[in-house]
Amino acid sequence: MKFLLLYTVILLKSQNLEEASKLYKENKYQESLNIYIAALKKEKLNPYLYYNAANCYYKMGKQEMALAYYIKAFIINPRISYNVSNLKKISKETGNELFSNEIPDLLYKVYYLLSDMEIKLLIHISLISLIISLSIFLLKSKFTKKLFFSSVLCTIIFSSWYLLRKNSIFYMPAITIEEADIFSGPNEKFTILATIPKAKVVTLLNKGEEFSQIGIPQQNIKGWIKNSYIFNIKEEEFKYEDSNRK
Amino acid sequence: MNLIGKIFILLITLVEYINCQVVVTAWVDKKIVPINESFTLTISVSGENISNVKPDIPNFTDFNIYQSGKSSNISIINGQINTTIEFSYTLIPKRTGKFVIPKIGIFTGKEKYFTKEIEIEVTSPSISQTQPHTKTKTQQNRNQNLSREELIFAKATVDKKTAYIGEQITLSIKFYTALPVASNPQYYPPNYSNLLSEELPPIRTGTEIINGIRYYFAETKVALFGIMAGKAKISSAKIVAPIQEDTVFDPFDPNFIQKFFSQMARTQDITLETKPIEIEILDLPPPPKDFSGGVGNFFITAKIDNSTPHAGDPINITVEISGKGNVKQINPPQINHPSLKIYDILSSETNSKNNDIIGGTKKFTYIATPLNEGSIIIDGIKFTFFNIDTKNYETITTHPIKINALKGKIGKSFDFDTTKLKSEIITKGEDINYIYEKIPSSTFYTLIKKIANISFTIQIIIIFFLILGISIKTKINSLKNLPFKKYEKAYSNFERKINESIKQNIEKKLSTIYEAIYDYFSDKLNENISHLSFGKIKNIIKEKNPSISTDSLNELEEIINKIELLNFTKTQVSDLEVKSLLEKLKTIIKKIDKEMKK
Structure with missing residues (x-):
């Protein structure tokens, strides 16, 4: 049934x-x-x-x-x-x-071979196998060399990869849905640092109630923007309604 | 390659040549010009990709030349963009005679093109505007009483002393003379700081009476525009005028004839300078977000070449902004519509200098495509400028534009790039990849996310069981080695019991001591010896630990016997006696313990 x-x-x-x-x-x-x-x-x-x-x-x-x-x-x-x-x-x-033209395409393919979620899962699997090998050693007094070292190696590789990916623009991306001003603090009384055009991808650093802190690494700009002007892409509850919200 | 192939390539090359050809022409509005009048020279350039061309004007020795305007026009026929740019110049002759305007070169970035030579005949001045060569007798008499500075001078004036950035300031430089001038004077324009200049030809000439003196004057005007807020300066303009030396002839003089003719050649150069002028340039008020850069007074119109196109077909939306002001600096207004894709914006402009006011028309042609079938209404296109008359920002809007897009033709795309050879593969357009019609399930991604989320819990569970396992293992191990543990801890247990006995009364004290000795040996020998006599215990000790000396055992037996004896005579036992006994007992047990470990 x-x-x-x-x-x-x-x-x-x-x-x-x-x-x-x-x-x-x-x-x-x-x-x-x-x-x-x-x-x-x-x-x-x-x-x-x-x-x-x-x-x-x-x-x-x-x-x-x-x-x-x-x-x-x-x-x-x-x-x-x-x-x-x-x-x-x-x-x-x-x-x-x-995607920078200066970086070879192959390097991008390797860097973005797995998603953040997949890398996270691999880190957990490596950690579990490391704990298992330690358990075997402590309980049975038997050192499983291959399992131990491969787990350590995998944990290091995947953790480093994950840390590297934290610098990627796709780690915490947001997008401007309108042309907006970037302030030096979380309200409109602060100095306007820059005006950012529509459809610009930025990195979301901190999310506040009314203003969020964002960064544009290429231009070395960091500031606060009104939440109604940005669309948080990685948000768990992705806003499916279109850009008409403001 | 066969002959047909060669002819084919030749034809293609010829067609391409014709398509890419640039046409340059030049003409004048009149070929016979009186010396006191000006004429217009127009140079026209038409072709593709000529937006940045500029005529290379040579030095004219026989004419003063001023640029008087530039206009451009764009036409799109079957996707081919053709531009025509016209440059206008005002020319003022310096002397009479027959002259030739030489070939003028125009470089398009690839090739240099030349105009044809033009012949010009400069004749004597027209009667209506003659210079004061001939003077009335009364004026001649009056002029003789005036200084030369009063008879010939130059004056520079501006119509305003303060102006906003981009607002027109009209500078007038006037040359007055009441003396006869031999030929057209040489004019050296002033230098401008913080100002952009635009000539306002033609040069006006005429007569004016000032303080009863009749002057011949020539006036040139320049439109100036402030660049930045602050002070702007106009330096002195210089005019070098060759004047005839004024001599009174005596007709009865024997040399009258010679003097009269030599008078024509006797001239003197006089240099005149205007006073420098300072102007205050004001900053514009804070602009609104959609400010187009326009300063002046404008109006806007919009039209469409095809209001019923097929979806995907190109259409041209033309927006024209006309009026007075800095037309050149105007940016294209925004056209935003989700159903309309703007590919390119072409701009052209026509400048005008009507009534000495700079203005014109800026035309923006938006090449757009309706994305899908249906009615598209573009709301009024907005244009915001700084109105120089009201001194405020003003937003003007066009009428809404209605497009009724018909169903798109399948497989049709449009290309504006016609520069490629026909024999090559021609890219007709670019688009995003098509959608996935069959969408795979997201189970894999959901599973990964779930596992990733619970794997931390799994790790905690494993660690918990690991700790539990280790503690159980330790417990089992300790149970397995109980006799060994007792053996190890025998002496410390003995010492503890002896220390406990110190606080007890004598009766209990002796029995605790006794018990401590027997427990010590039971733990050491892993046997229950409480029912055995010390003699038998001694034998078992000796048997299991041959390293223990007999003296030590004998000494211990002696102490045990003494304890047993004391136990019978409890009342006569002093604390001191028990204390020394305990010290001895501790020493001997310690000794035996050491010997057992050997």
Whole structure:
């Protein structure tokens, strides 16, 4: 009975997504987007749904939202080649340097081979195997050399990789949905340090109630921006409603 | 390569040559000009990619030349962008005669093009505006009473002494003379600091009566624009005028004829300078976010070339901003619509100097494409400028533009780049990758996230069980080695019991001491010896520990016997006696313990 119910849900979902593809093909992007967003509310970790939704936004001319959705898909799975190329294209169009031309493509592929979530999981697995090897040694007085050293090595490698990834723009990204001012403190009475254009990817450093601290490493700018002007991409509760919020 | 192939390549090259050709022409508005009038020279350049061209004007010895305007026009036909730029110059002849305007070069960045030579005939001045060569007798008499500075002078004036950045200031430089001038004077314009200048031709000439004196005057005007807030300066302008020496001829003089003709050649150069002028340039009030950079007074219009295009087809939206002010500095207004993609914005401008006011029209052509089928309404396009008349920022808006986009033609795309050879693969456009029609399930990612989230809990559980296991293991080990532990701790247990006995009364004290000795040997021998006599105990000790000396055992037996004896005579036992006995006992047990370890 349970199996039958699950099968029905899957069937309904695939029918809906087929409808979304059809609408996209007919250039009815808004209608197609509505279906993808409805699906995303149920499957929050599906990079392909984010990718398709981003395409709809792009076709509708909402580049900042398209960029946010491509980045979200990239964070979940950085190996989707279509997503990577679209992300590169739109970042160029919006004046964001997410992928530097000076760094070889292969290096980027290695650096972004796994998602943050996958690296985190590997660190945990390495730690568990390290604890197991220690347990064997303490309880059975038997030193499992191979298991111990490989676990230590893996823990070091994955932890370093994770620490390196913390410097990436995709670690805590946010995007400006309007042209906005950056202040030197968390209210409008502070000095305006810079005016930041729409669709600019920034790093979210601290999230406050009304203002958030952001950084733009390329320009060496750090300051506070009103929360209503930025879209937090990595937020657990990703705001599926579009940029009309303010 | 066969002949047909060669002809084909030749044809393609010819077509490309024709397409890329730049046409340069020059003309004048009149070919016969009186010396006291000016004429206009226009140079026209048309072709592709010529937005940055500028004529290379040579030095004219026979004319004074001033740039009087520039206008450009852009036309897009079948995706080919053609630009026409016209440069206008005002030329003022210096002398009479036949002259030639030489070839003028124009460099497009790739090639240099030349205009044709133009012949100009400069004739004697027209009668209406003659110089004061001929004077009435009364004026001649009056002029003789005046100094030369009063008869010939130059004056520079501005229409305002304070102006905002970008606001026009009109400078007028007037040359007055009541003396006959041999030829057109040489004019050296002033230098400007913190000001941009634009000539306002033509030079006006005429007569003016000041204090009863009739002067011939020539006036040149310049439009100036403040660059930065603060002081701006106009230095002195210089005019060098060759005047005829005024001599009275006596017609009865025998040398009258010679004198009269030599008079024409006898001239003297007089240098005149205007006074320097200082102007205060004011900063504009804080601008609104959408300020376009325009300072003046403008109006805006917008039109579309095709209001019913197919989705994906290119359309041209033309926005024209006209009026007086700094037309050149105007930035294109924003057009934002989610259903419309703007590919490029082309700009052209026409400058005007009507009534000595700089202005013109700036035309922005937005090349756009409707993204999908349906009705698109572009709200009024806004343009914000600083109105120089009201001294306030003003926002003007066009009428809304309505586009009814029809269903797109499948597979059609548009290309504005026509520079590539036809034999190459031509990229027709660029777009994002298509969507994933079949979307894989997100189970893998959900699982990874769940495992990553619970793996910390798993680690804690494993560590908990590890600690539990280690403590159980330790307990089991300690249970397994109990006799050994007792053996190890035998002496410390003995010492503890002896110390405890000190606080007890004599009866209990003796029995505790006795018990301590027997427990010590039970732990050391791993046997219960409490029921045995000390003689038998001695044998077992000797058997298990041959290293123990018989003297030590005998000494211990002696102490035990003494304890047993004391136990019988409890009442006569003194504390001192028991104390010395205990000391002896401790010493001997310590000795035996050491011997046992050997």
